[in-house]
Amino acid sequence: MPGVDHCLQEAMAIPGAVGASIVDYTTGFPVATTGAAPNSDHEAAAAGTADVIQAANSRSLFVSAMPHDLLEDLIITTAGGYHLLRMVQTEFDSRLVLYVWLDRVQGNLAVARRRMQKLADELVAT
Amino acid sequence: MTASKTATPGRLLTQVAGERQTGVLVVGGHPGGAVYVLEGRVIYAESPAAPGVGELLTASGRLAARTWQNALDLGTSTARVGRLLVEQGHLTRGELELCVLGAIYDAAYFALSVDAVPVDFLAGATHWLGPVVHVDPEAINREVGRRIRLLDEIFPDRRVDVTAVAPATRLPRERVTLTSMQWELLVHSDGQRTPADLALLLGRAGYACVQELRRMAAMGLIELPETPVATPSPEFVRMPRARGAAADVKRPSPNSRPSTEARPSTNSRPPTDPRPSTDPRPAPQDAPSVPVVAGARAAVPASALAAPPLPVLISAPPAPSPPTPPPPEPDPPRHAVDDSSTQALYRPPRLARRKPGAKLPKEVAGEAPPVHPGTDEVLLKRIRTALRALR
Numbered sequence: 259m260p261g262v263d264h265c266l267q268e269a270m271a272i273p274g275a276v277g278a279s280i281v282d283y284t285t286g287f288p289v290a291t292t293g294a295a296p297n298s299d300h301e302a303a304a305a306g307t308a309d310v311i312q313a314a315n316s317r318s319l320f321v322s323a324m325p326h327d328l329l330e331d332l333i334i335t336t337a338g339g340y341h342l343l344r345m346v347q348t349e350f351d352s353r354l355v356l357y358v359w360l361d362r363v364q365g366n367l368a369v370a371r372r373r374m375q376k377l378a379d380e381l382v383a384t
Numbered sequence: 385m386t387a388s389k390t391a392t393p394g395r396l397l398t399q400v401a402g403e404r405q406t407g408v409l410v411v412g413g414h415p416g417g418a419v420y421v422l423e424g425r426v427i428y429a430e431s432p433a434a435p436g437v438g439e440l441l442t443a444s445g446r447l448a449a450r451t452w453q454n455a456l457d458l459g460t461s462t463a464r465v466g467r468l469l470v471e472q473g474h475l476t477r478g479e480l481e482l483c484v485l486g487a488i489y490d491a492a493y494f495a496l497s498v499d500a501v502p503v504d505f506l507a508g509a510t511h512w513l514g515p516v517v518h519v520d521p522e523a524i525n526r527e528v529g530r531r532i533r534l535l536d537e538i539f540p541d542r543r544v545d546v547t548a549v550a551p552a553t554r555l556p557r558e559r560v561t562l563t564s565m566q567w568e569l570l571v572h573s574d575g576q577r578t579p580a581d582l583a584l585l586l587g588r589a590g591y592a593c594v595q596e597l598r599r600m601a602a603m604g605l606i607e608l609p610e611t612p613v614a615t616p617s618p619e620f621v622r623m624p625r626a627r628g629a630a631a632d633v634k635r636p637s638p639n640s641r642p643s644t645e646a647r648p649s650t651n652s653r654p655p656t657d658p659r660p661s662t663d664p665r666p667a668p669q670d671a672p673s674v675p676v677v678a679g680a681r682a683a684v685p686a687s688a689l690a691a692p693p694l695p696v697l698i699s700a701p702p703a704p705s706p707p708t709p710p711p712p713e714p715d716p717p718r719h720a721v722d723d724s725s726t727q728a729l730y731r732p733p734r735l736a737r738r739k740p741g742a743k744l745p746k747e748v749a750g751e752a753p754p755v756h757p758g759t760d761e762v763l764l765k766r767i768r769t770a771l772r773a774l775r
Binding site for chain 1: 437440441443444445446447476477478479481482483485486527530531534563586587588589590595724729737
């Protein structure tokens with residue numbers, strides 16, 4: 259039965275993963291972290307993650323343009339890396355997102371995205 | 385157990401964590417709360433203002449109330465409710481951990497964000513949930529501080545967090561965009577429920593509710609508390625408060641005026657309505673009692689007392705107040721008749737206090753019985769919420 263720590267370990271096993279965390283995006287608080295973070299600061303990274311999610315959720319018109327068309331994941335690519343944000347849909351009230359930082363050279367976006375989808379589902383699936 | 389003393393709970397938490405103690409830090413005041421420490425690490429926190437793990441899981445429908453109750457019955461004595469739920473396959477380990485983590489930080493905000501409250505440390509106490517996660521107390525203290533700052537950046541008025549929520553009747557802007565959570569809060573706010581009531585009712589994190597309420601306060605979507613919170617005692621299960629003009633302490637005796645004026649001035653009976661029915665605006669004398677929703681504030685009964693008697697409705701001067709002191713509890717809320725377009729209030733017939741079982745005065749008894757506003761859904765819901773909180 260995977261717990262939060264196990265989920266993050268698995269995330270770090272994704273090819274090219276440098277760091278991973280689970281972030282509460284209402285407050286920008288890292289609920290759990292592992293590995294490296296941009297600027298070696300998980301808390302600042304989490305706050306930034308929360309801002310990005312809030313912006314996508316509330317200020318972009320393509321999210322929720324139709325009923326039940328909810329945000330699933332966000333991918334930000336930079337010259338040096340991939341930053342993947344996957345919403346963790348719990349049935350109870352929580353606003354969590356799984357964040358994985360991938361190295362640009364070693365990471366594979368498609369593989370990572372599928373693995374994260376599986377991880378986020380397993381974390382909360384019965 | 386240390387003697388109850390006034391302290392900053394966060395500092396005491398650091399202290400007991402440094403000594404690697406086990407027990408519970410009980411924070412008094414309002415809303416107060418409790419932080420459970422196991423060998424210097426926080427394993428759970430609870431506060432009346434934050435829904436606990438049980439409320440979060442059952443209110444969302446993730447667990448049936450019976451499943452949760454069974455786990456409580458089986459595991460409370462041995463402090464392994466959390467483990468049982470996972471072992472019996474009702475929850476995944478990840479779900480339980482995330483839920484407990486969320487509940488800890490949520491309750492910690494309410495319990496630890498205050499200074500100088502009575503704080504007790506009961507050594508040796510454990511929580512029935514059992515250790516699910518272990519959190520560093522310093523991380524909690526840091527996060528509580530950050531959450532306070534976040535709220536103040538949105539809208540620096542802490543009264544929003546504890547005052548009953550009343551949607552603004554008229555918006556200060558042409559167009560608003562709401563998040564789904566803001567919508568949920570608005571449609572459930574009735575001028576009576578506090579943010580804590582709403583969080584429990586909706587099964588949403590208390591801090592998330594407060595955060596959205598501050599945002600809505602900043603946008604002018606909810607009424608701001610007019611008076612400073614005189615005593616820091618927001619009751620989390622509130623007794624019904626008088627709304628609008630319902631709290632008439634200076635009740636004129638019924639024989640001091642003709643019977644027609646004892647009738648409620650609803651628009652359902654325009655012929656007897658003493659107010660000109662063509663005028664949709666309320667009489668200026670009604671002004672203090674017009675915002676129905678704002679009337680739920682504690683300040684309004686006082687202003688209703690100070691307001692002059694309504695000459696439109698009562699032609700004779702009101703009789704001097706009876707020698708008996710006014711009842712300490714205001715009347716239960718009476719429903720405003722749903723004609724908000726004219727903003728007229730439902731005024732029940734004013735009667736002198738009678739003995740139990742005594743007959744109604746003739747002139748009132750002759751009329752049709754007062755309109756029954758129907759089941760008080762709001763009160764029922766609040767009783768249900770209160771009962772759930774007791775479980």
